[in-house]
Amino acid sequence: MAEKIKVIITGALGKMGVEAVKAVHEDNELSLVGVVDVKGKGENFSEIVNNKEINLNLENDLDRIIAKTKPDVMVDFTNPQAVFNNVKTALSNKITCVVGTTGLNEVELNQLEKLAIEQEVGVAVIPNFAIGAVLMMKFAKDAAKYFSDVEVIELHHDQKMDAPSGTAIKTAQMITENREQRPPRNTKEFEKVAGARGGDVNQVRIHSVRLPGFIAHQEVIFGGVGQSLTIRHDSYDRVGFMPGVIMAIKHMIETKGLVYGLENIM
CATH class of the missing domain: 3.40.50.720 (NAD(P)-binding Rossmann-like Domain)
Structure with a gap:
């Protein structure tokens, strides 16, 4: 043995x-x-x-x-x-x-x-040990080839110390690897409340939610002409x-x- x-x-x-x-x-x-x-x-x-x-x-x-x-x-x-x-x-x-x-x-x-x-x-x-979360990131990377417009919402418990999560940053990086260089976003956009549009990682907007009751959750939302695609993973127990x-x-x-x-x- x-x-x-x-x-x-x-x-x-x-x-x-x-x-x-x-x-x-x-x-x-x-x-x-x-x-x-x-x-x-x-x-x-x-x-x-x-x-x-x-x-x-x-x-x-x-x-x-x-x-x-x-x-x-x-x-x-x-x-x-x-x-x-x-x-x-x-x-x-x-x-x-x-x-x-x-x-x-x-x-x-x-x-x-x-x-x-x-x-x-x-x-x-390892930003995320959940096998389902890794698959979520992989699927998001695959989808980025066909949907260039995307935002990420990550939700965690209120004791999490950093924002955005390592998983969200890693997801943004993987999406960037698989889509063409994009022109700057809408320059006329105006935030009435600072930070309302989330953080920006390689032109991927990331929104961090921190509330009691959550463990670790993330959804990647792709937008296209006449359609959208949402890829989501939820961890309910560590x-x-x-x-x-x-x-x-x-x-x-x-x-x-x-x-x-x-x-x-x-």
Whole structure:
């Protein structure tokens, strides 16, 4: 029997972190060896998730947990302020990284890619782990060849820290790759309220909604002469992201350098 992949999870107290802890623990090919969160005070994680089998103390020091457990993979679900340093620390210790935290900019991604190649390990930055969301982005890219006019509405819970979402930005980028260069939009358009027309990513308008009750949802609306096309994906429970997380862990352990987007793993 092959040796199990040793995994630590940072941001383990977050909603995605808790689900990732449970998913990794339950997978027969993975071994959960450490849970890290800045709010950790050494309490036993089994009490937090009400599962006596997850018998690990919650650490708040990433360097210490790396030294103690010597993991193969780090999964990061922290926040935009912490993610870059966390991944840099892990890669420097030759640890493969799977990153679900959004907020990394292009300069930071380039630095992490260079470091991963130097250390001969992999780093996956995944804007959305939902397989259905990846298919939604793929379908939107395909449709962009035939419908050049498009806007994106993304809806998330009111605790989400960044806007627009990483998925919405990635969708806009994929649409741009598959449609011809467009002339400037209607210059006579006037916003009576600043921001009413949303943000602009490569001439794709993105509108961000933040309300309690939502998890993660996105619709891509294409407009054409006499018709429209709407492609929508809804995540109703964070457990739906976990098959993508597990898939990324197992793929990246055999991969070197940067992979951006789950579609490059599927």
